[in-house]
Amino acid sequence: MTVTRDDIVDFVYEEARMLDEGRFSEWLDLWLPEGHYWMPLDYKQTDPHNMTSLLYEDDFMRKLRVERLNGERTFSQKPKSRCNHVIQRPFVDKFDAEAGEFETNTSMHYVETRLDEQFLLALTATHELKLVDGKLRIANKRVDLLNSDAAFGNIQLLP
Amino acid sequence: MGKYAGNPDAVAALVKQDQVHRDTYIDREIFDLEMKHLFRNTWVFVGHDSQTPEKGDYITTQIGDQPVIMTRHSDGRIYVLLNRCPHKGTKIAIDRSGNTGKFFRCPYHAWSFKTDGSLLAIPLKKGYSGTDLDQSEAARGMKRVGAVENHRGFVFARLATEGVGFEEYFGDAMSSLDNMVDRAPEGRLEVAGPPLRYMHQCNWKMLVENQTDACHPMVAHESSAGTAVRLFEESDWPADKPKPMAMQIIAPFMSPYEFFEEMGIRTWPNGHGHTGVHHSIHSDYSEASDYWNAMVDAHGEEKAKAVLDENRHNTVYFPNIMIKGPIQQLRNFIPLGPDRTLVESHIYRLVGAPDYLLQRTAMYNRLINAPTSIVGHDDLEMYERAQEGLHVDGMEWVNLQRLHQGEETYDSEVVENGTTERQMRSQFQAWKKYITLSMERVEQEAAA
Numbered sequence: 001m002t003v004t005r006d007d008i009v010d011f012v013y014e015e016a017r018m019l020d021e022g023r024f025s026e027w028l029d030l031w032l033p034e035g036h037y038w039m040p041l042d043y044k045q046t047d048p049h050n051m052t053s054l055l056y057e058d059d060f061m062r063k064l065r066v067e068r069l070n071g072e073r074t075f076s077q078k079p080k081s082r083c084n085h086v087i088q089r090p091f092v093d094k095f096d097a098e099a100g101e102f103e104t105n106t107s108m109h110y111v112e113t114r115l116d117e118q119f120l121l122a123l124t125a126t127h128e129l130k131l132v133d134g135k136l137r138i139a140n141k142r143v144d145l146l147n148s149d150a151a152f153g154n155i156q157l158l159p
Numbered sequence: 160m161g162k163y164a165g166n167p168d169a170v171a172a173l174v175k176q177d178q179v180h181r182d183t184y185i186d187r188e189i190f191d192l193e194m195k196h197l198f199r200n201t202w203v204f205v206g207h208d209s210q211t212p213e214k215g216d217y218i219t220t221q222i223g224d225q226p227v228i229m230t231r232h233s234d235g236r237i238y239v240l241l242n243r244c245p246h247k248g249t250k251i252a253i254d255r256s257g258n259t260g261k262f263f264r265c266p267y268h269a270w271s272f273k274t275d276g277s278l279l280a281i282p283l284k285k286g287y288s289g290t291d292l293d294q295s296e297a298a299r300g301m302k303r304v305g306a307v308e309n310h311r312g313f314v315f316a317r318l319a320t321e322g323v324g325f326e327e328y329f330g331d332a333m334s335s336l337d338n339m340v341d342r343a344p345e346g347r348l349e350v351a352g353p354p355l356r357y358m359h360q361c362n363w364k365m366l367v368e369n370q371t372d373a374c375h376p377m378v379a380h381e382s383s384a385g386t387a388v389r390l391f392e393e394s395d396w397p398a399d400k401p402k403p404m405a406m407q408i409i410a411p412f413m414s415p416y417e418f419f420e421e422m423g424i425r426t427w428p429n430g431h432g433h434t435g436v437h438h439s440i441h442s443d444y445s446e447a448s449d450y451w452n453a454m455v456d457a458h459g460e461e462k463a464k465a466v467l468d469e470n471r472h473n474t475v476y477f478p479n480i481m482i483k484g485p486i487q488q489l490r491n492f493i494p495l496g497p498d499r500t501l502v503e504s505h506i507y508r509l510v511g512a513p514d515y516l517l518q519r520t521a522m523y524n525r526l527i528n529a530p531t532s533i534v535g536h537d538d539l540e541m542y543e544r545a546q547e548g549l550h551v552d553g554m555e556w557v558n559l560q561r562l563h564q565g566e567e568t569y570d571s572e573v574v575e576n577g578t579t580e581r582q583m584r585s586q587f588q589a590w591k592k593y594i595t596l597s598m599e600r601v602e603q604e605a606a607a
Contacts, residue, residue, distance in 0.1 A: 039531065042353055050517050051352030052506055052524045054531045060390070061405055061526075067386050068533050074382035076540035151356035151501050152530035154539055 001134045008102050009090050011136050012127060016085040016108070019158050024066040027158075032130060032137045033059045039143045039159070054148065054155075065158075076156060081114040083157040090127075100131030101139075110159040121159055122146040161188040165601030174591040176584060177563045178556040181549040183590070184362040190497040197478060197594040198223025199305075199318040202328045204480045204491055205229050205239055207507065208312045209349040210256065215274055218256045221493060222318055227304065228252050229314060232274040233261070239304045239316045240276040244268075245297040255353070263301070276301035311340045312348055313489075319597070323429075331572060332431035335474035339484035341466045344457040344511030348487060351517055354503040357530045361542035363479055363494040364586070366502060369538060370473040370481040370490075371434050371582040373419035374561070376412040379541050383533040384412035401445055408523050409534070411440035422472065422577040428570050430477030430589030432582040436574050439472035441485040449513050457511065475582065477589050486520045490528065498546050504528040559584050 018027045031037075038048050039055040048056045057065065068074055086109045094103035103126065110121045128140040143159055163170050163186070170192065173180040182189050203222045210218050211231040218229050219242060226242035228251065242250050244265040251263050251272070262279050264271045271279040278300035281287065292298050305320040313336060315325065340348055359366065369375065376384070387409045396402070402410075423436030435441070446467070454463035471484050479492040487507040492500055506520045527534045549557070562579035569585045 041355060041525075041529075045352075050508075050514060050521060052355055052504075052521050052529070054355075054525060054529050056522075056525060058403075058405075060394075060403055064383070064387050064390055064405075065533055067390060068382050071382045071386055073385070074537075075379075076382075076536040149353060149356070151358040153358050153360065154536050155531045156536055 001131070003097055003100070003102070003131055003136065005092050005095060007136065008092050008095070008104060008129065011129060012090045012104055012106055012125075013087065015127075015138070016087050020082075020084050022080075022082075024069065028059075028062060028066055030138050031059065031062065032132065032139050035059070035128075035138055035140045037062060037141050037143075037158075039145065039148070041148055043144075043148060045148075054145070055143075069156075076154065079114065081112055081156045083110065083112045083159075085110050085159075102129040102131075102136075103127065104129070108159075112155065112157055112159075114156070117153075119153070121155075123159055162186075163188045163192060165599060167595040167598040167600055170598065171591050171595055174587045175556075176567060176588075177560045178558050179587050181555050181557060183587075184364060184546065184557070185497055185549050187497055190362075190494070192594055192598070193494065194224040196597050197590065198225075198494075200322050200593045200596050201478050201589075202308070202315045202317050202323075202325055203478065204476065204489070205307075205314045205316050207348065207350050207489075207505070208237055208309055208314055209347075209507075211237065213258060215258045215260050216256070217252060217259055217274075219252050219254065222304065222316055223494065225318060226250060227316070228263075228301075230259070230263075230274045234275070236275075237307065237309050237314050238275045239307045239314070240301045241304065243301075244270060245278075245299070245301060246270050251301065272301045276303050310336065322596075328429055329431065329476070330427060330429070332427040332429075332474070332476065335433055335471050335484055336476075336482060338466060338469045338471065339482060339487055339507075341458070341462075342454075342484065342487070342512070343509035344453040346457070347510050348507035349510055351506050351508045351521065354491075354505045355524060355529050357502045357504070357528065357535065357539075359500045359502060359539055359542055360498055361500060361539075361546040362497055363492045363500040364590075365542045365545060366490075366492045366500060367475060367477075367479060367481070367586060368583045369542070370475050371424060371432060372580075373422070373424070373434060373578045374416070375541070376419070376440075377415065379537045380412045380534055383537055384409050388413050404519055404522055405526060407444055408519075408526055411443070412534070414440065416578065419577045423574055424577050424579055424582050425572065425574045426569070426582050426585045427572050428589075429592075430586040431475060432585060433471045433474035434577055434582075435470050435472030436577070439470045439485075441472060441483070442470040444485070444519070447513065447515065450516060453511055453513070475586070477586055478593075483523075486523050487516075488520060488524060488528075502528070559587070 037057040041052050041054050088107040090104040090106040093105050106125045108123050124144045126142040129136050130139045173183050206218050206229045214231050214233050216231045228240045228242045230238050232238050249267045262271045269282045273279050304316045304318050306317040308315050308325040391406050422438050424434050425436050426432035474482050481490045489505045491503045506524050508517045559580045569588045
């Protein structure tokens, strides 16, 4: 497969659509097992290990999060939350077709709702993608909330 | 006049030994009285002195509803000042932390204050000649809180000028905090980054009570911890390989009732207490030999063993913090309204210990205490449902009877079955004592 810039951009759009449509199992399959989903707590945080983050999820935690959403006794998801990403066209910051490594930077507005509550987050998502066996996969993803240091209520789905 | 202001008897009547009235959680007037009395008369956590290591460093926070600044003065000591200019009331600092140099300067009229709060200068001072400014409260500078105590880096303050002493208030309960600090080979902790900040639409006391509620984990957290255990069992994890850290942290939440019964609860006077007397959900963490060796070098083998054999789970310091000694965390339940509480969860580095301990602590914080935490979601759902459910009329009491065997006293240390609600009962007795302590009795008009 020859990867084009459009393929990279489409990938980011399609991932957002999967999350919005609740196709979480498909979303899990986008990931390379050793990848991390990182959402820093501090503005421009550089270290995910020695200070707190909002998320720094390996494949076990990603799977647990998704499994829990459908659990019989997951009371905070009865009723379920819904989410919506409105995304700006991604910047392709790295395009190394030879190595099969790509990086994007995407501004998004994320809305999550449950019952009568709804909130909006502005964020920048950074995707590191790799071409493995002819398919684009997520090697790492970082989500920087514009107000990561603000006090939030529950954020139950995936910004 | 409302129902409770000026009527300490009515406030006291909300707390019976084995049940409490819902107004303690949902009534605005009670909340205001808590701020005015309970949070003035008790010793409240302010911050850790490693948050302000250099002269001129400060943080802003609040004690009850009172905005304060914790500063490091040129004498090296920590001061806690009320965050308003004595001139017109402007807040002096609004960022959460910073360094102000040698003095604070009010951004409105440039009155300036030393970092211990005392007045430094007023521009165009001649405008006050012939006035009685030097007799005024304003000329004394930024007001200090009533009393401050720095206990091994942890700074507590009492707003009231007169009142219970620090030692008398905490007594032996400080043993949990001491154990947390003793776990550092160098005998001190350092804050690691900013706290998680998690907003809860519920009363602050629900959070405090939940810290020693040993009958909820296997129920409320079945969704997260139960699913984790199942997923792990379904995976082909080699038996001889250490479990992933995340599993070490989450799986013990699913321990059976017997585990929590046997772990024990210790209660001290004034509403302090802890779960995990004999063992706890933190007991089975694997420790590496480099940490053990550092502890033995620092303390000798006997003391190192004694320090690390403590596995206290959650220690509540009444009114509104909880610490976890074995993983160096402090959660501050900051009351913002009867149905609104900000939870700030701090983590600390054991100075002289290997980094992996801090990494586990940071992981625990994000897995359990974050607004993005699946375990946090379980708990907040319960608190918010309770906050709404308490508005049901005709059923106005909250039951605290578990293992209440007749009349209890709360003036000495007691160890009991870990599922008792005695710690919650004890907190409410302390609540009653400190909220009514400074309330003046205003004669009620006779009912018509």
